[in-house]
Amino acid sequence: xxxQLRNRVMLAVALLLAAIYLFPLYWMYITxxxxxxxxxxxxxxxxxxxxxxxxxxxxxxxxxxxRYLWNSLVIALGAVSLIAVxxxxxxxxLARYRNVWVDIGLFLILMLQVLPASLMITPIFxxxxxxxxxxxxxxxxxxxxxxxxxxxxxxxxxxTFMSVPMELEEAALVDGNSRIGAFFNIxxxxxRNGILVSAILIFMxxxxxxxxxxxxxxxxxxxxxxxxxxxxxxxxxNEWNNIMAYATIYVTPILAxxxxxxxxxxxxxxxxxxx
Amino acid sequence: xxxxxELNGVNKFYGAFHALKDINLAIEEGTFVALxxxxxxxxxxxxxxxxxxxxxxxxxxxxAGARMNDVPPRKRDVAMVFQSYALYPHMTVEENLxxxxxxxxxxxxxxxxxxxEVAATTGLSHLMKRYPRELSGGQRQRVAMSRAIIRHPxxxxxxxxxxxxxxxxxxxxxxxxxxxHDRLNATSVYVTHDQIEAMTMADHVVVMRDxxxxxxxxxxxLYDRPANKxxxxxxxxxxxxxxxxxxxxxxxxxxxDFGKTQAKLAIGSRLSPGxxxxxxxxxxxxxxxxxxxxxxxxxxxxxxxxxxxxFITSATQPELTIVETGRGGAKSGDIIGxxxxxxxxxxxxxxxxxxxxxxxxxxGIEPLRHLHLAGHAS
Numbered sequence: 001x002x003x004q005l006r007n008r009v010m011l012a013v014a015l016l017l018a019a020i021y022l023f024p025l026y027w028m029y030i031t032x033x034x035x036x037x038x039x040x041x042x043x044x045x046x047x048x049x050x051x052x053x054x055x056x057x058x059x060x061x062x063x064x065x066x067r068y069l070w071n072s073l074v075i076a077l078g079a080v081s082l083i084a085v086x087x088x089x090x091x092x093x094l095a096r097y098r099n100v101w102v103d104i105g106l107f108l109i110l111m112l113q114v115l116p117a118s119l120m121i122t123p124i125f126x127x128x129x130x131x132x133x134x135x136x137x138x139x140x141x142x143x144x145x146x147x148x149x150x151x152x153x154x155x156x157x158x159x160t161f162m163s164v165p166m167e168l169e170e171a172a173l174v175d176g177n178s179r180i181g182a183f184f185n186i187x188x189x190x191x192r193n194g195i196l197v198s199a200i201l202i203f204m205x206x207x208x209x210x211x212x213x214x215x216x217x218x219x220x221x222x223x224x225x226x227x228x229x230x231x232x233x234x235x236x237x238n239e240w241n242n243i244m245a246y247a248t249i250y251v252t253p254i255l256a257x258x259x260x261x262x263x264x265x266x267x268x269x270x271x272x273x274x275x
Numbered sequence: 276x277x278x279x280x281e282l283n284g285v286n287k288f289y290g291a292f293h294a295l296k297d298i299n300l301a302i303e304e305g306t307f308v309a310l311x312x313x314x315x316x317x318x319x320x321x322x323x324x325x326x327x328x329x330x331x332x333x334x335x336x337x338x339a340g341a342r343m344n345d346v347p348p349r350k351r352d353v354a355m356v357f358q359s360y361a362l363y364p365h366m367t368v369e370e371n372l373x374x375x376x377x378x379x380x381x382x383x384x385x386x387x388x389x390x391x392e393v394a395a396t397t398g399l400s401h402l403m404k405r406y407p408r409e410l411s412g413g414q415r416q417r418v419a420m421s422r423a424i425i426r427h428p429x430x431x432x433x434x435x436x437x438x439x440x441x442x443x444x445x446x447x448x449x450x451x452x453x454x455x456h457d458r459l460n461a462t463s464v465y466v467t468h469d470q471i472e473a474m475t476m477a478d479h480v481v482v483m484r485d486x487x488x489x490x491x492x493x494x495x496x497l498y499d500r501p502a503n504k505x506x507x508x509x510x511x512x513x514x515x516x517x518x519x520x521x522x523x524x525x526x527x528x529x530x531x532d533f534g535k536t537q538a539k540l541a542i543g544s545r546l547s548p549g550x551x552x553x554x555x556x557x558x559x560x561x562x563x564x565x566x567x568x569x570x571x572x573x574x575x576x577x578x579x580x581x582x583x584x585x586f587i588t589s590a591t592q593p594e595l596t597i598v599e600t601g602r603g604g605a606k607s608g609d610i611i612g613x614x615x616x617x618x619x620x621x622x623x624x625x626x627x628x629x630x631x632x633x634x635x636x637x638x639g640i641e642p643l644r645h646l647h648l649a650g651h652a653s
Contacts, residue, residue, distance in 0.1 A: 165359065165361065167357050167358075167359055167361040168361050168363060168364075170326075170328050170348075170355075170357070170361065171355070171357060171361035171362075171363070172363075172374075173327070173328065173347070173348040173349060174326050174327070174328070174348045174349070174351075174353065174354065174355045174432075175349075175354075175374055175375035175378065175422070175426075176349040176375050176378045176379055176426075177349060177378050178347070178349060181378070186363060189365050190364065190365060
C-alpha cells in the first residue's frame with residue numbers, strides 16, 4: 001500500500017516539475033494568440049478568450065520569415081554535414097585506439113566544449129576577417145558552429161562505435177575485407193542509429209544558433225531566424241504576440257521532430273551504456 | 276603429407292610483455308590441432324597471429340608454404356570461428372554466409388547456391404532469412420561454423436567456439452566439429468581452455484603456459500608421459516595427485532611424504548638415493564584394496580559418488596584423490612589400502628618440474644655429481 005502511495009506522490013512531483021519546465025512554452029503558444037489588450041491584462045489569462053489565428057500568416061509575411069528559416073536551414077545543414085563527415089572518422093579512431101595521446105586528445109576535445117561561444121567569437125571574428133571568410137558569412141558561421149559542436153558529436157559517436165564489438169570487424173577482416181571495407185560494411189551500419197541521433201541533436205543546436213550568426217552576418221538577406229527574432233525585439237517593443245507567433249513558427253517544427261524521434265534519440269543516447 | 280602451418284621461432288611482444296616465447300610448431304595438412312592452456316597462456320594470441328589479427332614480433336610464419344608475416348588477414352585465406360561467433364547482426368543468416376563470397380566478387384546466384392549447400396549440411400536451411408538475434412545459441416554457433424566452411428579455406432581457426440554453449444550441447448558439438456573436420460579433410464587449429472575438448476577432438480595437442488609450449492604431441496602420449504608437472508596436472512580429470520617424495524636408501528623405492536605418515540612405493544628401477552622429487556599418480560590408477568594389502572594405507576576423508584564412479588579424497592596432507600569405477604563400499608573414516616603399479620607412477624624434479632624417467636636411471640643432478648667426482652680423482 002505504501003508503495004502505491006509513494007508512486008502517486010512521485011508521479012505528482014514529476015507532473016509538477018514538468019509543468020514548471022514546460023510553462024514558458026505554453027505561455028509562448030497562448031501569448032501568440034492573444035489580442036493586444038488581453039496580453040497585458042491583470043490577472044493574466046491562461047486561455048485566450050478570442051484567439052487571433054490570423055497572426056501567423058501576418059508575421060510570416062511581414063517579417064519575411066521564409067528567408068530567415070531558409071538561412072537557418074542552410075547553416076544547420078551545412079554544419080551538420082561538415083561535422084558528420086569529419087567527426088565520424090575522428091570518433092572511430094578515438095574509439096578503436098587507446099593510448100596516452102588519445103586520452104590527451106579526448107581531454108582537449110572536451111576542453112573545447114567548455115569554452116562559451118561568446119568568449120570564442122572575438123578571436124574567431126578577427127581570424128575569419130583576416131582570411132576573408134566574412135565575405136561568405138553563412139559559410140563562416142557554418143565553420144564556427146562545426147568547430148564548436150564537433151566535440152559533442154565526437155564524444156557521442158565515439159561511445160556508439162565502442163559499443164560495436166571489435167570481433168565483428170575482425171571477422172570481416174578474416175572474411176576477406178580490408179580495414180576500410182570493414183568500416184563501411186560492418187561498423188558504419190551498426191553505428192548508424194547513434195550517428196543519426198547525434199546529428200539530429202547537432203542540427204537542433206545549429207538551427208537555433210545565435211551568437212556566431214549575430215556577430216558575423218551583417219547582411220539581413222543572409223541572417224538566420226534566430227537573428228531575425230532578435231532584431232524583432234527593440235527596446236520599446238510591445239508586440240509580444242507577434243514575437244511569440246514568430247517564435248512559435250520557429251520552434252514548432254523542431255519540437256515536432258523531437259517528439260517524433262524522441263524514442264530513437266533516448267535509446268541512441270543510452271545504447272552505448274547498456275551493452 | 277605436406278606442412279600446412281609452420282611457425283619458426285615466433286615471438287610476440289606487447290610493449291614489455293612477452294606474450295609468445297619462441298614458438299615452434301609444424302602442422303601437417305588435415306591435422307586437427309588443439310591449443311590448450313590456462314587463460315593468459317598465449318593460445319589465443321597465437322591463433323590471432325595465425326589469422327593475421329596480431330602481428331608477430333620476430334620469427335617466421337608460413338601457411339601452405341607461403342610466408343605470412345606481413346600478409347593482411349584478408350589475403351591469408353583462413354577462416355575463423357570466434358568465441359562470441361561475431362555474426363553480423365544487421366545481416367540475415369544467408370547474408371552472413373555469403374558475405375565472404377560477395378566480397379570476393381562471386382556472383383549472387385552462385386553465392387546463394389553455395390550458401391544453400393552449406394546450410395543443408397549444417398541444418399540451417401530453414402533459418403536462412405532470420406537475423407542472428409532471432410537464433411538460439413546453438414544455431415548461432417552453426418551459422419558461425421557455416422560461414423567458415425563456405426569458403427574452403429586453407430585452415431580453420433577456432434577460438435573457444437563451444438564455451439558459450441550449455442554442457443549437453445557442447446558434448447554434441449564436439450563430435451560434430453570433429454566429424455566436419457574429417458569430412459572436409461581440413462586443417463584445423465582449435466583453441467580451448469578445456470583439456471577434455473583438446474583430448475577428445477584433436478590429433479595433436481599443444482599445451483601452453485606463459486607464452487611457452489610446455490609439450491606437444493598426440494593426446495594419449497601427453498596423458499601417458501607428461502613432460503613436466505604442469506602438463507601432468509593440466510591433462511586428465513580429475514587432476515593428477517602430487518606428493519613430495521624422497522628416493523629411499525636402496526634407490527628402488529620412493530618414500531611419499533604425507534607429513535605425519537610416510538609411505539614407500541616401488542619405482543621399478545633405480546634412482547640415486549636421497550634425491551627429493553615430486554611423485555605424480557593419476558586418481559584412476561590407484562586401486563583400493565583391503566587395509567594392509569596395498570603399498571600403504573590411508574584414512575578416507577570425503578566420498579563423492581556420481582553413480583558410475585566414486586571419488587574418494589583421503590584425509591592426508593597432501594590429499595589423494597582416488598577414482599573408483601562403480602560404487603565402492605568405503606566410508607568416511609575407514610582405513611583403506613592403496614595399490615599402485617610402478618609403471619603408472621610419474622616422477623618430477625621438484626625444482627624444475629621436469630619429468631624424471633626411472634627407466635634411464637638418471638636424475639637431473641646425478642650426472643653433475645659424477646663429473647664433480649671425476650674431476651676430483653684426476
